[in-house]
Amino acid sequence: MVSSSKKKHATALTSEIRANDDIGEKVRLALFRSQYEIRQLEKRAYDMFLQNMVKGTSHLAIGQEAIAAGFAVAMHADDYTYCTYRGHAHTLARGASMLGILGELMGRECGLLGGKGGSMHLTSVEHGAMGSYAIIGSHLTIAVGAAWSAKYRGTDQVAVCFFGDGTTNIGAFHEAINLAAVWKLPVVFVCENNLYMEYTPIGDVTAVEHPAADRASAYGLESIIVDGNDADAVYRVAQTAFARARGGEGPSLIEAKTYRHGGHSRADPGTYRPKEEVEAWLKRDPIPMYRQRLIDFGIVEEVIDTIQADIDNAVDQATEVAKASPAPSLDVIETDVWADGSSSWRN
Amino acid sequence: MAELTYREAIAAAIAQEMTRDERVVFLGEDIAGAGGVFKTTVGLLDKFGAERVRNTPISEQAILGAAMGAAMTGLRPIAEIMFSDFFAVCWDIIANEIAKVRYMTNGQITVPLVVRTANGGGSRFGAQHSQSVENWAMAVPGLKVVAPSNPADAFGLLAAAIRDPDPVIFFEHKSLYATKGEVPDDEHVDIIGTAKVLRDGTDVTILALAAMVPKALEAAERLALEDGLSAMVVDVRSLVPLDTQTILATVQKTGRLVTVEENPRLCGWGAEIASIVADECFHDLDGPIVRITTPHIPLPSADNLEDATLPNVERIVATIRARID
Numbered sequence: 001m002v003s004s005s006k007k008k009h010a011t012a013l014t015s016e017i018r019a020n021d022d023i024g025e026k027v028r029l030a031l032f033r034s035q036y037e038i039r040q041l042e043k044r045a046y047d048m049f050l051q052n053m054v055k056g057t058s059h060l061a062i063g064q065e066a067i068a069a070g071f072a073v074a075m076h077a078d079d080y081t082y083c084t085y086r087g088h089a090h091t092l093a094r095g096a097s098m099l100g101i102l103g104e105l106m107g108r109e110c111g112l113l114g115g116k117g118g119s120m121h122l123t124s125v126e127h128g129a130m131g132s133y134a135i136i137g138s139h140l141t142i143a144v145g146a147a148w149s150a151k152y153r154g155t156d157q158v159a160v161c162f163f164g165d166g167t168t169n170i171g172a173f174h175e176a177i178n179l180a181a182v183w184k185l186p187v188v189f190v191c192e193n194n195l196y197m198e199y200t201p202i203g204d205v206t207a208v209e210h211p212a213a214d215r216a217s218a219y220g221l222e223s224i225i226v227d228g229n230d231a232d233a234v235y236r237v238a239q240t241a242f243a244r245a246r247g248g249e250g251p252s253l254i255e256a257k258t259y260r261h262g263g264h265s266r267a268d269p270g271t272y273r274p275k276e277e278v279e280a281w282l283k284r285d286p287i288p289m290y291r292q293r294l295i296d297f298g299i300v301e302e303v304i305d306t307i308q309a310d311i312d313n314a315v316d317q318a319t320e321v322a323k324a325s326p327a328p329s330l331d332v333i334e335t336d337v338w339a340d341g342s343s344s345w346r347n
Numbered sequence: 348m349a350e351l352t353y354r355e356a357i358a359a360a361i362a363q364e365m366t367r368d369e370r371v372v373f374l375g376e377d378i379a380g381a382g383g384v385f386k387t388t389v390g391l392l393d394k395f396g397a398e399r400v401r402n403t404p405i406s407e408q409a410i411l412g413a414a415m416g417a418a419m420t421g422l423r424p425i426a427e428i429m430f431s432d433f434f435a436v437c438w439d440i441i442a443n444e445i446a447k448v449r450y451m452t453n454g455q456i457t458v459p460l461v462v463r464t465a466n467g468g469g470s471r472f473g474a475q476h477s478q479s480v481e482n483w484a485m486a487v488p489g490l491k492v493v494a495p496s497n498p499a500d501a502f503g504l505l506a507a508a509i510r511d512p513d514p515v516i517f518f519e520h521k522s523l524y525a526t527k528g529e530v531p532d533d534e535h536v537d538i539i540g541t542a543k544v545l546r547d548g549t550d551v552t553i554l555a556l557a558a559m560v561p562k563a564l565e566a567a568e569r570l571a572l573e574d575g576l577s578a579m580v581v582d583v584r585s586l587v588p589l590d591t592q593t594i595l596a597t598v599q600k601t602g603r604l605v606t607v608e609e610n611p612r613l614c615g616w617g618a619e620i621a622s623i624v625a626d627e628c629f630h631d632l633d634g635p636i637v638r639i640t641t642p643h644i645p646l647p648s649a650d651n652l653e654d655a656t657l658p659n660v661e662r663i664v665a666t667i668r669a670r671i672d
Contacts, residue, residue: 113452121451130420130456135439138440141416142416147416149416149417152399153421175404175409332453336454337488345589346588346591347589
């Protein structure tokens with residue numbers, strides 16, 4: 001839930017069992033499905049680079065699925081998602097295909113970007129996934145532009161921008177939120193605070209305790225912290241922020257506390273983190289927690305098992321198709337720099 | 348035809364396009380009520396209102412990021428970066444985001460936007476407000492780069508840039524803002540990627556850009572009068588796309604090439620053209636290609652120092668005289 005003080009925040013973290021009131025079974029199943037899909041696809045991506053079938057780098061969101069799911073399920077189909085290089089989860093959550101994502105990670109023709117973007121730039125405009133941007137901070141300003149455009153065009157679209165805790169210390173973060181607040185734009189900034197800026201504890205390099213929430217007041221915004229491992233809490237905070245955005249009341253800045261189960265990227269085993277800390281967060285793994293919540297709400301286990309089995313199958317199928325898919329044709333290299341499809345810089 | 352200043356031509360072109368297309372919006376620092384620090388946007392706020400002509404904070408990253416986000420979602424934004432030197436604080440958005448997003452997304456995202464900026468020296472502003480940075484933009488794949496030298500071109504090329512489906516970095520030269528010239532009265536749109544032969548000649552081709560163009564023309568006139576030398580003057584106008592056909596044809600005709608570049612020496616646009624000419628019409632050349640540039644230094648500010656640093660008519664005449672017998 002939304003909280004504007006530490007006290008309320010603590011309450012939100014502990015009130016895990018609530019009546020099945022505002023969310024309902026259909027949405028809860030969607031939230032579970034989305035989280036489980038992300039988890040299984042990310043695990044597959046990890047397996048694939050252990051097999052050297054995924055090249056380059058890859059930044060997994062294992063442990064952070066509830067944030068992507070909670071927001072994506074709350075969004076309208078024509079809302080915009082902007083995310084970072086840790087963007088597989090958000091792109092999938094908006095509806096991009098597993099095959100498109102795995103294919104792109106593997107450098108195949110069937111990839112979402114035809115092999116031109118790679119893991120850090122997943123985009124699926126048809127699903128409102130407006131890009132994964134790999135330079136910290138920039139995409140907050142781009143999301144502001146999409147929100148400006150939505151407002152100017154008179155739609156009720158919202159731009160949702162996800163970023164990590166490390167982003168709160170770069171200039172573009174502040175430029176973007178200030179401008180969004182001044183122009184009262186329908187944009188929701190979501191800080192996925194996984195406690196580490198790459199390899200460094202965020203607290204070691206940030207002047208305030210809550211890297212996003214404690215900055216909100218500088219832009220006249222409410223300080224909002226949510227349990228990022230609880231998809232219900234995320235869904236509710238998203239709904240509140242979207243209502244505010246669509247109501248013309250301007251942006252929100254939400255800090256979702258979560259934890260990466262793995263390291264920063266493929267190259268990082270994450271050994272700098274205290275064992276006790278990792279263990280404590282693994283106990284709060286969003287997926288088993290949410291599965292248990294479904295059961296507590298009386299959803300029969302067979303239904304959940306079927307969802308999981310279907311997703312497991314879908315991941316397997318996507319993997320096999322991607323593996324069998326050809327590499328991109330070399331003919332594409334010098335295409336699509338310009339809108340006419342060419343890359344010509346001279347006559 | 349009406350006589351407009353270069354700065355009036357800029358405002359008139361924006362007005363023409365904003366009238367024609369509601370998707371065109373405009374943002375930047377001090378562009379609304381103040382009419383721009385160089386008075387290039389006077390009257391636009393009154394004509395088009397605060398929803399379309401928007402003042403921003405001093406936030407160059409947010410200005411260009413907002414333009415990019417708006418462009419990829421259906422608008423045709425024009426963003427003003429007050430001085431081109433400030434590109435250095437928002438270069439991520441220009442070079443990493445705007446320039447690359449179409450390619451990286453396999454054509455899913457297109458960003459039809461214009462970044463207007465005041466470029467170049469001659470105003471005694473010192474090293475951080477006087478640079479010619481068109482070569483920065485030229486070096487990044489995915490950006491179109493335009494730099495007009497006169498009011499008619501400023502009008503027509505800006506209109507074309509606004510209609511262009513790709514991002515265009517539009518370099519206005521601050522020392523040209525007060526210059527006057529005839530601009531067509533009717534709707535006027537030029538073609539990006541075309542150079543213009545401004546003076547025909549047979550002995551040497553002088554390529555120039557923006558504020559170097561009037562200097563090249565004056566130098567050509569003096570060379571004709573004082574030396575009987577027939578210099579062709581070509582206004583390059585657009586660095587990306589580059590009109591190599593026109594450039595190569597003029598070099599084939601004269602056998603000599605001199606570039607006049609305001610940028611510091613290394614990696615100026617003339618170096619790329621020299622390379623193309625050497626590669627593709629070497630045998631038409633009667634002598635070495637000569638580049639006249641600003642020395643490879645930050646710009647000084649005092650009148651005499653800046654005047655002696657930037658390429659000027661005297662230096663163009665003297666260089667051509669010394670190198671072409």
